[in-house]
Amino acid sequence: MTDVPPAPFRNEKALKRLKKRRAADTRFRLYGLSAIAFALAALSLLLVSILSQAISAATYHVVRYDVVLDPAVIAPAGKDKPADVARNIDGFYELLRSNLLQTFPDAQGNRLATRQLGDLVTRLAVLPVAKAVAANPTQIGQELTVKVPLNDDLDLYLKGAVSPEARVKLGAVEQGSETATGQVRLSGPNAFKGLQSLIATQRAEVGDAADARSILVTSGTATGRVVSLSADNLEMDLLAGSASDFQGTRPLARIIALPEAQRNVSDKQIAWTLALKDMGRISRVPHTSLLTNTDSTYPELAGALAAIVGSLLTMLVTGFIAIPVGIFASVYLEEFAPRNRLTEIIEVNINNLAAVPSIVFGLLGAAVFLGFFGLPRSAPLVGGLVLALLTLPTIIIASRAALKSVPPSIRAAALAVGASRMQSVFHHVLPVAGPGIFTGAILGMARALGETAPLLLIGMVAFVADVPSGPADESTALPVLVYSWATHAERAWEPMTAAVIVILLMFLITMNGIVVFLRRRFERRW
Template sequence: MSETFTNPNEAGDFRRRVTETRRKGLKRRHRAERRFRVFGFLAIFAGLFFLAALLFSVAGKGFSAFQQTTITLPITFSEQVVDPEGLRDENPRLLLTANYPALVQDALAKTLDLDPANAAEMREAMRLVSRSARVDLRDVVMDDPSVIGKTVDVKLLAAADVDSANKGQIDLSLPETSRRVSDQQAAWMAELKAEGRLHKSFNAGFFTHGASSRPESAGIGVAFVGTLYMMGIVLVLSLPLGVASAIYLEEFAPKNRFTDVIEVNINNLAAVPSIVFGLLGVALFIGFLGLPRSAALVGGLVLTLMTLPTIIIATRSALKAVPPSIRSAALGVGASKMQAVFHHVLPLAMPGILTGTIIGLARALGETAPLLLIGMVAFVADYPASPLDPSTALPVQIYMWAGEAERAFVERTSAAIIVLLVFLILMNLTAVILRRRFERRW
């Protein structure tokens, strides 16, 4: 709408007002844009800050678990203690029940120049060494019975409190009543360290041992094997089922009310809390099919059901991203519908399919709630020989350690989180590499 002015001054005033209004509006837009940029920067900064705080906290508490304090003692495998009746050739299993703690006690008495008759002092000295020493010495004898009657230097795990004190996690300058390591034990530690018998080394047992009530001998080995079984089952089942379902729904299924209901349910299942899948696993796989509780097979099946919606949705999105001209060109040169899909569309959609699959597997790797419901929270110390054997998983192991009262379990919990995060990062990195490797631009 235009206005007619008879006075040139009025026209000039009008143009100035319009110009000023536009200038103010432009300034408002610029201020709004600057505010948005500031808010965006603050949001990114806050996210990075909390992520850094989480990683710093976990790393600060967990890296010490990758080292373990050991005490090297000259163990005399006395025949009177290990095999007093001399029947090891007839029945080697008798060596399993020998009084191996007596060998540790004798070695400590000789090394620290203690009086074996002083029961209180010997109890205090025995608290330097982990109770798993009995198992370690038993394994030495069972592996090589020829050590009976000999004196051999054996590395034994230090007790959890001694390990924490040696790592500086217990302040020995505090009064004795305020710490779990006595002055006498601290003096013995200094003596053993001066003789080169107490030292820190890489904690290989953290990656090979199973669950234990003693933190110094606890590890993620059994949980890691159970996790591998489960993830293998998830990969073998969820990838072909999810991709086949997505291809059918996207390329072949007729568009009717039935397929619409299926699509809605798939989208809803992707948002269902994971604990609901655990309830389904208990009812279907354990209650109805009678599969054993705490088995990697059941865990893999439950995680497969949970992962399928994610893979189906990601695969359908990847198929939709392929230009329709690819399908038209394939059909135009005489290819069948199936040939067009599997020879042309599917290879082009493969980067998105692999990315969705790995993201789904990464989500399954970190799940805990459904595994708790199917019994994988059980105390499992032995490696599972098959997916039907009792086992646990890495997230569940972290959950169990987090509830322990012993302080030494804190660093093992954080160390297990570090291992889990490394695997998640590797899986996501693999997804990025595969996407770039197979991606085609047009």
């Protein structure tokens, strides 16, 4: 057998090496893919967690009531000027309370019950009504249908966020009657067997804690709390409605896991709310007041308008300062400044400045703008100035990169036809670098929009009940609102905070969208 040289395409050694190279190739692709998958997963986790919380704040419950605008209550003699009417919250609230008392006469005469009934709607919720009536005084004395937001805890209850709740449909109730002790007895053959077994399962799960749970039995507008129970008979305290309401119906029983003492909403309030809902007087509507109201101590009344306007004003100030200054600085540094020790130092310092923590800029702003120049506290003007300082390095660095990427041949071409240096920059270099510069500027602004720490230090965390009308007014900003709402204890703030985060994200997405558009539309190639 003679030595046959290995065929060049079937050389085993080479094939082996090739296989190794291919494997390395595939591995690298897998690393890349998994990195992207991880990033996407993190992003979608963030979005899902925020959106799932915010979605519950997208709608809220409002109570409708018909009321006669009695002038004696809302505009008594001597206090009947529009300004007085607008301020007469007590009068309007009184109208609402008496309407609720008419609906649920049982609460009359019982101070605790009256108060609880009044708490169905926050006192301040009638403020928009008062303002609307004051703006249109001919309505006084007329009948009016009004919708006001339901108390945030009851709103949460209706959204199912207060406590887990087990429901069971009862059997047909043949008879409902009042007992001698003022309770209501429902009876029907085997009507309550299902409820009994449900209680038994719960007791098996949590033990005696199940005894503390409220069991509410509802039929139409009537609701009672179960006191004792057998397969055929049920005794309960009536919370709303009357005994006869249960007769011949199949009521719904709900076992609320959280005991009444640990909730902000009492069983009675739940009963009234269910009744109002059954009457069709409570409806779930889009939560537009989130965008039209200003901040409030009551979650159902709070909105982000002041913060949105504050953020826009702040961005306006930031943009007007940081963008031109940043562009001029970068153009000068990149196109005109001599390359020497001094410009090198400046360059290094600008890069360092970009890495300074934002809270340091806040301290600087507090010391210089508030302390030295005496500018107003909590004002978008100061916030904008601080954020301008913060974004300036970012904008300068991005603009310089954009200017650097312009091929020098274009500058040479302009100079060679006799353009001055400034003409070559403004006629040729800047138009080419423009999209890159604006991309950097907008990304810098987007960063500023999300900054919280420096704004906290210059007092923009204040509670602002009025929409700021100018950059020198007291104001807050969206990220700061997120911060302050997130620190509230009440549960209702949680979805509200998520909703504000969504608003903030919308702004950021819009800005980034503009960046993408600019790139697509104006980027020139050569």
